Amino acid sequence: MPSTTPFTSPAWKRCLPLAIIPLAFLLLANRLDAVNHSNNWAVLVCTSRFWYRSVKRLGIPDSNIILMLADDMACNPRNMFPGTVYSNSERKLDLYGDGIEVDYRGEEVSVENFIRLLTGRVAEGTPRSKRLMTDERSNILVYMTGHGGDEFLKFQDAEEISAFDLADAFQTMWAKKRYNELLFMIDTCQANTMTSKLYSPNIVATGSSAKGENSYSHHADSDIGVAVVDRFSHFVLSHLEGMNKTSSSTLQDFVNAYSYDIFHSNPGARSDLLGRSMSEVLMTDFFGGVSSVELAALPADSPVGSAAEPTKPEAIWKLTTSRWNSARRTADDSFAGPGRSLQGHANWRKLSPTLLLTLTFAAHFWAAHKLT
Incomplete structure (x- = not known):
């Protein structure tokens, strides 16, 4: 047998x-x-027009991108290349591009409107394009740039949003089940101080400079006589351009590439509120579309x-x-x-x-x- x-x-x-x-x-x-989420959204504030093209290319639809531009640089009379915005002096990549949809512009870009947008407390007649239609299964990218300082960021050089205002707005969002996870990125002087007061769950944050430090521009275009992009934004844009919708790059990979030699400042990252390691978070969890x-x-x-x-x-x-x-x-x-x-x-x-x-x-x- x-x-x-x-x-x-x-x-x-x-x-x-x-x-x-x-x-x-x-x-x-x-x-x-x-990956416990079903949709991705992006809120891009002030000079964050650079990001619009990148998040759209990686799969986030126009309907899920809220773009707030205080100034229309593409149509500024001092712009020698009307209708375009470039991130490098070679002018190979038009960040403004075709079909960019600006949802809040000029005087509409205010602290009040920004907080109302995040918390869902917009006026009754506000069109859908100016609403953040998120829920408890939404991952949200909030990216802000501009002039700032110790625990504040300026809007229109006329008012400021504080680190406390931002932290409370995010807490309201969590209480109202308006997000699953939230990535907050800020490029300004003393940027890391804007993340210091955050206390809501499932948030990961990163800033371009430490307390007492400036954030610097990357390079200038001699034809128009101004700097075209900040060092931090240029770094992130370059990183995103090397990604596609199936990229396995993680937030930890992104943060590991930070260098004082690149930024001339000390960017920081905060993940203690997230609930999981940044090595487990794909960049496309926030920058890409979701199937x-x-x-x-x-x-x-x-x-x-x-x-x-x-x-x-x-x-x-x-x-x-x-x-x-x-x-x-x-x-x-x-x-x-x-x-x-x-x-x-x-x-x-x-x-x-x-x-x-x-x-x-x-x-x-x-x-x-x-x-x-």
């Missing part, structure tokens, strides 16, 4: 596909836990549905909480040992959700076929 082992027995061969299913669900669950998939449970009596319960998309792709948790517990016990968890393996979270879906349903249908 030929010898058998647990791994060559017929019983094990029948159970193997079923063992794969909870593992596949676990891998997909870990990936979805890491979201929600899993759903199949009818209990059939892996592919039944005539009594049609296989509608929402019925097929939605995995109930109880079954999800059960699958994860099963995988934990089977592959990590009783009471231990496989959750948190960073390499698994980087696997393609499409690959995991394919593995899951291939194993499911294979098992259903073999056991019938």
Whole structure:
């Protein structure tokens, strides 16, 4: 009689596909836990027009970009190249470009309007293009540039927003479930002081200079006689231009590239409020578009549905909480040992959700076929 082992027995061969299913669900669950948002938004303030083209190129639609420009540099009479804005003296990349949509301009760019925009307290007749239509599954990029100092940023050289004002606005957003995670970036003198008062959950922040330091321009265009971009904004723009929609670059990679030699100041980053490491946060979690998939449970009596319960998309792709948790517990016990968890393996979270879906349903249908 030929010898058998647990791994060559017929019983094990029948159970193997079923063992794969909870593992596949676990891998997909870990990936979805890491990216728990369904839409990205960007609020670009003052001279942040440089960012409009970049976030749009990476997938954030015009409808999800709020652009506030105090001055129209493209149409300024001193601009020798009307209708254009360049970030370098070679003028190879027009940041203004075709189809740029300015939502707040001139006197509309005020502290009051900015805070109302963030908190959703805009006037009743405000058009949709001037509203931040976010929810608890939205990731938001807030990028601000301009003149500032110790815990303040100027608007129009006439009023200021303080670090306390900003912190309270973000807290209101969190209380009203207006974001999932928020990335705050600021390029101004003593920029890091504007992040010092933040206290709301799920926020990561970075600034271009420390307290007591200036933020400097990068280079000038001799034809128009002014500096065309700040050092910090130039650095970020260059980083984004090297990315695409599928880039694996993380916030930690971005921050690791900071250098005094580049900025002539000491930029800083604050992630203590975020709840996860910056090495787990993809740049495209804030700068790119989002393609979201929600899993759903199949009818209990059939892996592919039944005539009594049609296989509608929402019925097929939605995995109930109880079954999800059960699958994860099963995988934990089977592959990590009783009471231990496989959750948190960073390499698994980087696997393609499409690959995991394919593995899951291939194993499911294979098992259903073999056991019938």
